[in-house]
Amino acid sequence: xxxxxxxxxxxxxxxxxxxxxxxxxxxxxxxxxxxxxxxxxxxxxxxxxxxxxxxxxxxxxxxxxxxxxxxxxxxxxxxxxxxxxxxxxxxxxxxxxxxxxxxxxxxxxxxxxxxxxxxxxxxxxxxxxxxxxxxxxxx
Amino acid sequence: xxxxxxxxxxxxxxxxxxxxxxxxxxxxxxxxxxxxxxxxxxxxxxxxxxxxxxxxxxxxxxxxxxxxxxxxxxxxxxxxxxxxxxxxxxxxxxxxxxxxxxxxxxxxxxxxxxxxxxxxxxxxxxxxxxxxxxxxxxx
DNA sequence: TTCTACTTGCAACTCAGTTGCATTAAGCTA
DNA sequence: TAGCTTAATGCAACTGAGTTGCAAGTAGAA
Numbered sequence: 001x002x003x004x005x006x007x008x009x010x011x012x013x014x015x016x017x018x019x020x021x022x023x024x025x026x027x028x029x030x031x032x033x034x035x036x037x038x039x040x041x042x043x044x045x046x047x048x049x050x051x052x053x054x055x056x057x058x059x060x061x062x063x064x065x066x067x068x069x070x071x072x073x074x075x076x077x078x079x080x081x082x083x084x085x086x087x088x089x090x091x092x093x094x095x096x097x098x099x100x101x102x103x104x105x106x107x108x109x110x111x112x113x114x115x116x117x118x119x120x121x122x123x124x125x126x127x128x129x130x131x132x133x134x135x136x137x138x139x
Numbered sequence: 140x141x142x143x144x145x146x147x148x149x150x151x152x153x154x155x156x157x158x159x160x161x162x163x164x165x166x167x168x169x170x171x172x173x174x175x176x177x178x179x180x181x182x183x184x185x186x187x188x189x190x191x192x193x194x195x196x197x198x199x200x201x202x203x204x205x206x207x208x209x210x211x212x213x214x215x216x217x218x219x220x221x222x223x224x225x226x227x228x229x230x231x232x233x234x235x236x237x238x239x240x241x242x243x244x245x246x247x248x249x250x251x252x253x254x255x256x257x258x259x260x261x262x263x264x265x266x267x268x269x270x271x272x273x274x275x276x277x278x
Numbered sequence: 279t280t281c282t283a284c285t286t287g288c289a290a291c292t293c294a295g296t297t298g299c300a301t302t303a304a305g306c307t308a
Numbered sequence: 309t310a311g312c313t314t315a316a317t318g319c320a321a322c323t324g325a326g327t328t329g330c331a332a333g334t335a336g337a338a
Contacts, residue, residue, distance in 0.1 A: 018315090018316095019314095020304075021315095023317075024316090039294095040294080053295085054295090054317080057294090058316080058317080074213040078295095079295090094254055094265075096256075096260060107254075109257075112251065115246075115249060115251050115267065117235075119274075120274035121273060122272040122277060123269050123270075124270050124272065125269070125270045126269045127270075128254065128267050129268070130256075130262050130266075131262075131263050131265075131266075132262040132264070133261040133263065134259075134260060135258075157284095158283095158284060158285070158335050159336090160284095160285065160286085179325080180325090190286080191286070191288075192325090192326085193286080193288080194286055196326065198285090216325065217325070
């Protein structure tokens with residue numbers, strides 16, 4: 001993490017009333033440099049087992065409550081987490097999961113209309129998951 | 140189940156090359172009379188524990204492979220299953236999950252445009268999950 | 279009615295995610 | 309900058325949805 005990144009990451013934590021710890025900085029760093037949503041296991045691996053899985057889960061939970069990350073989608077018995085600022089508040093960009101290899105992709109660039117609610121329903125967030133076959137598996 | 144329903148359900152199983160057993164008829168019956176997607180536990184409860192949870196899971200798995208049911212969404216550590224004929228092949232109707240009470244709803248009537256894929260990605264199914272607050276919890 | 283392959287139930291398992299508790303450390307205050 | 313308070317961390321043990329192996333039961337074809 002370069003000094004500028006570190007500064008902005010620290011202010012994210014400060015704004016959320018979260019202490020600035022090595023684990024949190026490291027997890028934010030991993031998430032911000034990934035172009036896909038990550039599972040606890042992938043984060044733990046990226047950090048070379050420097051932190052206990054409980055720490056990862058609790059950190060993600062704190063981030064979830066502070067709206068710093070969100071649960072992008074659930075696949076093969078694991079949640080995939082990603083930075084919340086990758087999405088609008090009302091709706092998240094679509095995610096694509098390959099049924100053959102399990103790999104997943106964020107379709108950042110692709111937007112879709114916000115779905116209108118029936119009377120008395122309040123929408124907080126809308127998520128789209130597309131299941132299909134990725135380019136690598138099509139051959 | 141009335142005789143007509145039974146007949147049509149039997150033909151569904153026959154077409155899928157699945158034996159027509161009491162458990163399968165019962166599970167199809169429960170799913171077809173529910174207006175929300177159901178978890179294994181809810182199905183087991185509806186059937187008053189007449190069948191083992193392994194039977195429910197294996198039956199749902201057979202139905203999944205035969206495209207008779209599909210996994211509608213994942214919430215609070217459980218998959219919710221619903222009859223596949225409730226949706227189009229390419230996309231499923233949106234599901235709504237209440238963040239407060241956990242109750243969920245199928246928005247059968249609401250459609251949304253099919254999301255176009257980037258080059259070389261093949262879409263098999265598109266699912267939308269809306270998280271929010273349901274009418275009962277708004278008061 | 280017989281036979282065989284598919285289905286079911288039971289017991290034991292797997293493993294992502296959670297909880298309790300003792301220890302450590304962030305960061306505020308004087 | 310030392311001391312203090314409280315939040316964060318690590319470890320061990322747990323939870324429970326979903327899975328697996330295997331023996332026993334049964335659908336349905338012959």
